[in-house]
Amino acid sequence: xxxxxxxxxxxxxxxxxxxxxxxxxxxxxxxxxxxxxxxxxxxxxxxxxxxxxxxxxxxxxxxxxxxxxxxxxxxxxxxxxxxxxxxxxxxxxxxxxxxxxxxxxxxxxxxxxxxxxxxxxxxxxxxxxxxxxxxxxxxxxxxxxxxxxxxxxxxxxxxxxxxxxxxxxxxxxxxxxxxxxxxxxxxxxxxxxxxxxxxxxxxxxxxxxxxxxxxxxxxxxxxxxxxxxxxxxxxxxxxxxxxxxxxxxxxxxxxxxxxxxxxxxxxxxxxxxxxxxxxxxxxxxxxxxxx
Numbered sequence: 122x123x124x125x126x127x128x129x130x131x132x133x134x135x136x137x138x139x140x141x142x143x144x145x146x147x148x149x150x151x152x153x154x155x156x157x158x159x160x161x162x163x164x165x166x167x168x169x170x171x172x173x174x175x176x177x178x179x180x181x182x183x184x185x186x187x188x189x190x191x192x193x194x195x196x197x198x199x200x201x202x203x204x205x206x207x208x209x210x211x212x213x214x215x216x217x218x219x220x221x222x223x224x225x226x227x228x229x230x231x232x233x234x235x236x237x238x239x240x241x242x243x244x245x246x247x248x249x250x251x252x253x254x255x256x257x258x259x260x261x262x263x264x265x266x267x268x269x270x271x272x273x274x275x276x277x278x279x280x281x282x283x284x285x286x287x288x289x290x291x292x293x294x295x296x297x298x299x300x301x302x303x304x305x306x307x308x309x310x311x312x313x314x315x316x317x318x319x320x321x322x323x324x325x326x327x328x329x330x331x332x333x334x335x336x337x338x339x340x341x342x343x344x345x346x347x348x349x350x351x352x353x354x355x356x357x358x359x360x361x362x363x364x365x366x367x368x369x370x371x372x373x374x375x376x377x378x379x380x381x382x383x384x385x386x387x388x389x390x391x392x393x394x395x396x397x398x399x400x401x402x403x404x405x406x407x408x409x410x411x412x
Contacts, residue, residue, distance in 0.1 A: 185378040189370035196374025200381055209370040216366060220359030227352035234345040235306055241338045242309050244300065247318030248277045249325040251285060251293075257329050259289045310343040 180200055189196030194210035197203075248270050255262045268285040272278050283296040293314050298304040309315040316322055319338040 179382045180378045182378040185374040186371045189374040193366045193370035216359045216362040220356045223352045224356040230349035242318045250317040253325040254329040
């Protein structure tokens with residue numbers, strides 16, 4: 122389109138010569154030598170060479186990349202690539218929205234399964250069963266009285282419970298983390314040794330049998346905790362998409378700005394030459410490509 126504009130501009134310039142030639146003719150002296158000079162000088166005033174260039178339209182590569190790095194699509198908007206700008210911005214908005222939604226869902230689900238654990242899983246129940254059945258699980262544990270698992274007020278001495286768990290070993294592959302820790306909520310619904318702490322298992326008098334089926338509460342809790350993890354995984358992927366979107370938009374903006382700045386210069390001019398007493402005019406267009 123720019124080339125057509127240059128050519129049309131040149132043709133208009135040529136068409137505008139005729140009235141000026143009439144002005145020159147009105148100033149003729151009758152002398153062939155003088156009249157040739159007058160015509161040449163008069164026409165020379167309207168035949169200035171004009172250069173059309175788009176240097177003023179160049180875009181900053183760093184600015185374009187920086188804008189998109191801060192807000193995807195901003196650099197593309199600066200480069201007047203409105204469709205790509207809208208696309209990057211839409212991806213950003215969608216990813217942030219999804220991330221927030223699923224992070225909130227994860228928080229709500231976490232509150233739910235933790236509340237369920239508080240209602241149906243008891244460290245006291247687990248500790249009582251462990252003390253009562255320690256020797257049955259591992260006959261090397263002869264005297265469980267040396268483990269002061271319960272304080273005088275009936276609460277569990279966590280460090281002593283962990284010490285007993287370590288002594289039992291075998292089936293007791295893990296140590297119960299302190300109440301409220303993230304691992305506490307994970308382990309009680311993950312490993313069979315904690316099955317005995319659920320209220321639908323029984324009590325400390327329920328005999329130990331390897332391969333006891335996991336209780337319904339254990340399985341339900343494990344499933345609900347898994348949902349929270351799934352929600353957080355979606356939120357994490359949304360955050361990753363946000364980061365990648367910033368990077369891709371910045372790279373695209375930089376490349377697009379570089380491409381935008383590939384310059385085309387057109388030099389349009391109307392040249393003339395004297396042949397004897399005659400002046401011949403001819404158009405000339407020069408193109409310059411810069412990469």
